[in-house]
Amino acid sequence: MNRFNVRVYGILLNDKQEVLISDEREYGIEFSKFPGGGLEFGEGLIEGLQREFMEECQLEVDVIQHIHTTDRYLKSAFDDSQVIGVYYLVRSDGRLNCRIGKHPFDFDSDTEPNQVFRWMSIHQLDPETLTFEMDRIAWQAFLATMRP
Structure with missing residues (x-):
């Protein structure tokens, strides 16, 4: 059966012009992406984000602006669903309450699922750092919003 998989993600910047990246290990796969995940039935996009x-972070966020919505067919890396990703620029006055790693996949155990976050300079984040095509496309869309 064909189905849609709606995902919602946030691009969170700090005052050092760094963006928060989530490194995860699940189903034997390691991947880097923006924080966020699957929308639950009956939930709105912003509520889900x-x-x-x-x-993930015990952090309240406010949505600042829409950045990108997937506008082409993308198959999930984990099943046969079609993935639709919606990306927002978010901000928070709160403090992250999650593990911040010093390098990619800086997990503290070998268990699955596993997740650790890291900050990367927005000027040094190569789109290829992001595992999934839809994240790379959204990052390019975000960078385009920053150009004069």
């Missing part, structure tokens, strides 16, 4: 940040 706020829930994801609370679950």
Whole structure:
């Protein structure tokens, strides 16, 4: 059966012009992406994004602006669903309450699923650092919003 998989992600910047990246290991696969995840049935996009940040970082976020919505067919890396990703620029006055690694995949154990976050300079984040095509496309869309 064909189905859609709606995902919502946040691009969170700090005052050092760094962006928060989530490094994860699940199903035997390691991947780097923006914080966020799957929308639950009955949930709005912003509500889902706020829930994801609370679950992953114990952080309340405010949505600043829409950055990108997937506008082409993308198959999930994990199943046969079609993935639709919605990306927002977010901000927070709160403090992250999650593990911040010093390098990619700086996990503290070999268990699955596993997740660690890291800050990367927006000027040094090569789109290829991001595992999934939809994240790379959204990052390019974000960078385009920053150009004069």
